[in-house]
Amino acid sequence: MLRTVNATRYVVPLREGGSLPAIVEADDLGLYVVKFRGAGQGILALIAELLAGEIGRALGLRVPEIVFMEIDEALGRNEPDYEIRQLLKASSGVNLALDYLPGSTMFDPAARDTAPADEASMMVWFDGYTQNIDRTARNANLLVWHRKLYPIDHGAALFFHHDWASREKKIDSPFAEIKDHILLPWAKEIAKAAAIAHEKLTEPVLRGIVEIVPDAWLEAIPGNVNVAERRAGYLRFFVRRLQASAVFEEEAIGAHCRLI
Numbered sequence: 001m002l003r004t005v006n007a008t009r010y011v012v013p014l015r016e017g018g019s020l021p022a023i024v025e026a027d028d029l030g031l032y033v034v035k036f037r038g039a040g041q042g043i044l045a046l047i048a049e050l051l052a053g054e055i056g057r058a059l060g061l062r063v064p065e066i067v068f069m070e071i072d073e074a075l076g077r078n079e080p081d082y083e084i085r086q087l088l089k090a091s092s093g094v095n096l097a098l099d100y101l102p103g104s105t106m107f108d109p110a111a112r113d114t115a116p117a118d119e120a121s122m123m124v125w126f127d128g129y130t131q132n133i134d135r136t137a138r139n140a141n142l143l144v145w146h147r148k149l150y151p152i153d154h155g156a157a158l159f160f161h162h163d164w165a166s167r168e169k170k171i172d173s174p175f176a177e178i179k180d181h182i183l184l185p186w187a188k189e190i191a192k193a194a195a196i197a198h199e200k201l202t203e204p205v206l207r208g209i210v211e212i213v214p215d216a217w218l219e220a221i222p223g224n225v226n227v228a229e230r231r232a233g234y235l236r237f238f239v240r241r242l243q244a245s246a247v248f249e250e251e252a253i254g255a256h257c258r259l260i
């Protein structure tokens with residue numbers, strides 16, 4: 001289960017982000033990066049952030065702690081910026097937030113950042129499994145903090161859920177986009193990472209993660225699929241993609257070999 005905190009102060013927007021994330025203080029005195037449910041990308045981005053993020057954590061990757069953040073209607077009332085005021089108004093209720101890592105920098109090979117082979121391989125496996133196109137040189141979405149790697153920004157993962165009816169067809173996608181993964185040059189141990197991933201992602205673990213998604217978020221998805229069906233659909237996708245994992249593992253290993 002995730003913790004729930006209450007927003008107490010909108011601190012500053014993170015202008016680089018396309019999803020209008022911001023740093024917000026909460027009643028536990030922590031600072032968080034909030035993904036607002038009222039942002040243009042909609043509820044599916046929050047669901048992807050939560051599901052992929054917790055899968056990453058289950059795989060042993062350092063995803064910053066994810067919490068639910070309650071936003072009260074009153075929070076944005078005195079915000080001078082119109083856009084922010086509207087965003088906060090549209091986001092009252094439960095939002096998703098990540099622990100803010102102060103002083104972290106974006107992973108950058110040009111600045112001589114490197115990655116351990118085991119970790120890079122697991123990250124590549126994870127992004128192949130969750131079909132996350134958002135970890136490239138242009139946009140690493142990988143923070144370096146106290147010299148360790150922290151994957152962030154999983155809102156664009158699970159692209160199958162944007163076209164729910166055709167999700168079965170995406171289960172055994174090789175995910176050729178892995179060729180642009182920023183950690184691919186270091187990912188020498190993908191087969192080993194795959195074996196570890198299969199041990200960690202048991203069905204109870206996946207079920208536990210799918211159960212964290214609030215009913216209210218699943219209800220907010222446009223279309224007439226009920227909450228139980230949505231939940232079952234996510235679980236089925238994760239379980240079946242694990243069974244079909246050879247297809248994206250071979251693709252990633254091939255892409256790594258072509259690089260070097």
Ligand SMILES: Nc1ncnc2c1ncn2[C@@H]1O[C@H](COP(=O)(O)OP(=O)(O)O)[C@@H](O)[C@H]1O
Nearest residue numbers: 014017018019020033064098099100101152153
């Ligand atoms: N947990 C965090 N700690 C510190 N900075 C963060 C954190 N999460 C995001 N950021 C910063 O905010 C930016 C935008 O966040 P991100 O999750 O990538 O959103 P977007 O979907 O808008 O790209 C990131 O590029 C990073 O610089």
Ligand SMILES: [Mg+2]
Nearest residue numbers: 017139141153
């Ligand atoms: Mg980003």
